[in-house]
Amino acid sequence: MSSTLAIIGSPFIPGWDQLGAFLPELVLVAAIVGVLITPFFTERRNFACAVVALVGLVGAFVSVFAVAGEDGAYFRGLLVSDSLAVLWKGLLLLFTAGIVLMWIGTMAEAMREGDGPEFFTLLLGATLGMSLMASTTNLLMIFLVVELASLPSYVLAGFRKTHRLGAEASLKYVLFGAATSSIMVYGLSLAYGLYGTLDLAKIAEQMAVPGAQHVLLAVVLIGLIAGIGFKISAVPFHFWCPDVFEGAHVDVAAFLSVASKGAALVLLLRMVMLIGSAAGFEASAVTVSLAWTLGILGAVTATWGNLAAFAQTNIKRLLAYSSIAHAGYMVCALSLLVARRNEAPAADAAQAVILYLAVYLFMNLGAFTIAALVWRQTGSEQIADFSGLGRRAPIAAAVMTACLFSLVGLPPLAGFAAKLVLMKVLFDNGGWWTVLVFVIGINTVLSLYYYLRIVKVMYLQDRGEDVLGGPILPRVIGVACAAMLVIMLIGFGSLDRLTRDAGRIHDTNSSVAAVK
Amino acid sequence: MTTVLFYIFALLVACSAIGVAVSRNIVRTAVCLFFTLTGVAGLYFLLNAEFLAAVQLVVYAGGTLILIVFGVMLTNRLPSAGWDVKPWEKTVALGIGAVLASALVASILSLPPRAQPDESGAYPVLELGAALLGDYLLPFELVSVVLLVVMIGAAYLAKGRRRNREAQP
Incomplete structure (x- = not known):
C-alpha cells in the first residue's frame, strides 16, 4: 500500500495563501459563471450581462490590490506574482471595464437581444487569459494562456455573423493564429526536449551556461517570437490586424488594440528579462542575437505601421496601423532587456514599457470611444464622415483631438512623457540603440501627418x-480618458514611483523550493 | 528487431506525410494522414510509451480523423469525394480483413491463461493522474475554462439565424 502511495505522490490542494495570489482570476471565472446564469433571471439579457461583467471586472480590479506586494511563486511554481504582473492586471482590468462601459454607451443597441451572454463570456475569457499571460514563466502555462486569450478573440472578431467583412476577418485571424501558435508550440516542445524542464527560469539558467547553447535554441526563440509576435502584431506577423479591426465591432477592435498586444508585450518582457538576468545581463550569443532581433523587429514594425497608416480612409484601419506602430516602439525598448552589463537599463526599459502601456490604454480607449460614437450616430467608419465634428459634436471632437495629439506624443499630454521616457532609456545606452531613438523620432514625425489629417477633417472641413x-455616456468616457492624459502628465512623477518595481521580476528559481 | 521496426515505422510516417502534403484529393490526404498517425503510434510503442501510443491511436487516428472524413462527407458535394467500390477493391479489402482477423485470433490464443500483475512499479496512468492533480493542477483546471469559453464561442457561431423566427411570434 505504501508503495502505491509513493507512486501517487502528493495530490495538491491549494491553501488560502495559494488561492490568494489567484484571486483576480478567480473573480473573473466567477464573473463568467455569473454571466452564463444571468439570462435565466431577466428579460433584458444583454444589459444584465454587461452589468454582471462590469461588476466582475471591478471586483477583480479591487482584488488585484489584495495581491499586490505578495511576491512569490504559487501553484508549485506555475504562477508568479510580482509587481509587473500586478501592474499589468490592474491596467488590463481597468481597460476592460472601460470597454464594457463603452459597449453600454454605444454598441448595446446594435447587438441582437440574447447575444450578450456569449459576448461577455468570450470577453471575460479572453481577459482571463491576458491577465494570466503576465504571471507565468512555465512553458505549458504560456501556451495555454496564449490560447485562452486567442480563441475567444477569434470569435469576437467575427461576432457580427451577418457581416461579410467580419467573417472574413475572423477566418484570417484563426488561420494566422493557428499557424503562429503551432510554430510556437513547436519551439516550446524543442525547448522542453533540450533542457528537460518546462520552467523558463531554469531553461534560461541553462541557456546561460557557456557552450551549452544548442543550434536548436535558435528555432526555440524564433518559435516564441512568432507566437508572441502574432499577438503583438509585429511585422511580419501583423497581416491580421487591420482586417480584424475593420471587420470587428469598434469595441472588440479597441479591446484587441490594447489588451491583446499589452498582454503579449508583458509576457515577452518577462521572458526576455529572465533570459537576460540568468545571463547576468552579459553579452552572449543568445542575448546579443535576441537583442538585435527585438531591436530590428521593433524598428521595422514601427516604420511599417506608420507608412501603411498613410493610405487609410477607414478610422479603424488607421487606428490598427497606429497600434502596430506603437507596439513597435515598445518592442524597441524590449531590446534593452538583454545584452547590457548590468541590471539598471533593463529595469528602466521594463518600467518605460509599463508606463507607455498605461498611457497608451487611455489614448486608445478615448479615440475608439469617439469612433464608436460616430459609428453609432452615422453608421460610418470613414474618416471623411468626421467632417465638421468640431461644430457637430464639440466635446467628442476635442476628446478625439486630445487622444490623437497624445498618440503623436505632443505635450501637454501624457503620450509625450511616455514617449520621452522610452526614447531616453534607449538613448542613455548609446551604441546601436541610438539608431532606434532616431527611428522612433522619424516615425513620430511621419505619424504627425495621418493623425493630424483626422483633426483637419474634424475642424477645417464641414459638409x-x-x-x-x-x-x-461615451462622451463621459472620452472626457475621462482625455482628462487622464493630462492628469498622468502632471502626476508623472508619482506614476514613475508607482511603477519603479516593474523591472524587478520574480525569479521562480529562487523561491519555488521554499513555497513547496 | 526493434531497429528494423523503427525504420519501417519511420518510413511509413515519412512517406505518408509526403502523401498528405502532395495529394490534392482531400480523401486521399485523410487516408495518408491516418497512416502517418498510426506510424507515430507505432514509434511510441517502440519507446515503451504504451499509454501515449494508445492515446495517439484513439484520439488522433480514431477520433480526429473520423471527424475529418465525416466533415468531408457532409460538406463536400464534389463527385471526387464519392466512393465507387470496384470488385478488385472488394477482394483486397476482404483479404486484409481476413489477415487482420486471423492475426487477432492468433494473438488472443497465444495469450497466457492469466495476465500477471505488473510488478515493476510503473503505473503510467496512476502517475498521470497524480501529476494532473499535483504539479499541474492549475493548467488542468484552466483547460476546463478554455474548453467552456471555446465551446460557447463555437455554439454561438454555429447557432442558426433565429432572427426570422423571432420576428414573427
Missing part, C-alpha cells in the same frame, strides 16, 4: 451635416 446627438 453642413446635422449636429451629432447620441447618448452622454
Whole structure:
C-alpha cells in the first residue's frame, strides 16, 4: 500500500495563501459563471450581462490590490506574482471595464437581444487569459494562456455573423493564429526536449551556461517570437490586424488594440528579462542575437505601421496601423532587456514599457470611444464622415483631438512623457540603440501627418451635416480618458514611483523550493 | 528487431506525410494522414510509451480523423469525394480483413491463461493522474475554462439565424 502511495505522490490542494495570489482570476471565472446564469433571471439579457461583467471586472480590479506586494511563486511554481504582473492586471482590468462601459454607451443597441451572454463570456475569457499571460514563466502555462486569450478573440472578431467583412476577418485571424501558435508550440516542445524542464527560469539558467547553447535554441526563440509576435502584431506577423479591426465591432477592435498586444508585450518582457538576468545581463550569443532581433523587429514594425497608416480612409484601419506602430516602439525598448552589463537599463526599459502601456490604454480607449460614437450616430467608419465634428459634436471632437495629439506624443499630454521616457532609456545606452531613438523620432514625425489629417477633417472641413446627438455616456468616457492624459502628465512623477518595481521580476528559481 | 521496426515505422510516417502534403484529393490526404498517425503510434510503442501510443491511436487516428472524413462527407458535394467500390477493391479489402482477423485470433490464443500483475512499479496512468492533480493542477483546471469559453464561442457561431423566427411570434 505504501508503495502505491509513493507512486501517487502528493495530490495538491491549494491553501488560502495559494488561492490568494489567484484571486483576480478567480473573480473573473466567477464573473463568467455569473454571466452564463444571468439570462435565466431577466428579460433584458444583454444589459444584465454587461452589468454582471462590469461588476466582475471591478471586483477583480479591487482584488488585484489584495495581491499586490505578495511576491512569490504559487501553484508549485506555475504562477508568479510580482509587481509587473500586478501592474499589468490592474491596467488590463481597468481597460476592460472601460470597454464594457463603452459597449453600454454605444454598441448595446446594435447587438441582437440574447447575444450578450456569449459576448461577455468570450470577453471575460479572453481577459482571463491576458491577465494570466503576465504571471507565468512555465512553458505549458504560456501556451495555454496564449490560447485562452486567442480563441475567444477569434470569435469576437467575427461576432457580427451577418457581416461579410467580419467573417472574413475572423477566418484570417484563426488561420494566422493557428499557424503562429503551432510554430510556437513547436519551439516550446524543442525547448522542453533540450533542457528537460518546462520552467523558463531554469531553461534560461541553462541557456546561460557557456557552450551549452544548442543550434536548436535558435528555432526555440524564433518559435516564441512568432507566437508572441502574432499577438503583438509585429511585422511580419501583423497581416491580421487591420482586417480584424475593420471587420470587428469598434469595441472588440479597441479591446484587441490594447489588451491583446499589452498582454503579449508583458509576457515577452518577462521572458526576455529572465533570459537576460540568468545571463547576468552579459553579452552572449543568445542575448546579443535576441537583442538585435527585438531591436530590428521593433524598428521595422514601427516604420511599417506608420507608412501603411498613410493610405487609410477607414478610422479603424488607421487606428490598427497606429497600434502596430506603437507596439513597435515598445518592442524597441524590449531590446534593452538583454545584452547590457548590468541590471539598471533593463529595469528602466521594463518600467518605460509599463508606463507607455498605461498611457497608451487611455489614448486608445478615448479615440475608439469617439469612433464608436460616430459609428453609432452615422453608421460610418470613414474618416471623411468626421467632417465638421468640431461644430457637430464639440466635446467628442476635442476628446478625439486630445487622444490623437497624445498618440503623436505632443505635450501637454501624457503620450509625450511616455514617449520621452522610452526614447531616453534607449538613448542613455548609446551604441546601436541610438539608431532606434532616431527611428522612433522619424516615425513620430511621419505619424504627425495621418493623425493630424483626422483633426483637419474634424475642424477645417464641414459638409453642413446635422449636429451629432447620441447618448452622454461615451462622451463621459472620452472626457475621462482625455482628462487622464493630462492628469498622468502632471502626476508623472508619482506614476514613475508607482511603477519603479516593474523591472524587478520574480525569479521562480529562487523561491519555488521554499513555497513547496 | 526493434531497429528494423523503427525504420519501417519511420518510413511509413515519412512517406505518408509526403502523401498528405502532395495529394490534392482531400480523401486521399485523410487516408495518408491516418497512416502517418498510426506510424507515430507505432514509434511510441517502440519507446515503451504504451499509454501515449494508445492515446495517439484513439484520439488522433480514431477520433480526429473520423471527424475529418465525416466533415468531408457532409460538406463536400464534389463527385471526387464519392466512393465507387470496384470488385478488385472488394477482394483486397476482404483479404486484409481476413489477415487482420486471423492475426487477432492468433494473438488472443497465444495469450497466457492469466495476465500477471505488473510488478515493476510503473503505473503510467496512476502517475498521470497524480501529476494532473499535483504539479499541474492549475493548467488542468484552466483547460476546463478554455474548453467552456471555446465551446460557447463555437455554439454561438454555429447557432442558426433565429432572427426570422423571432420576428414573427
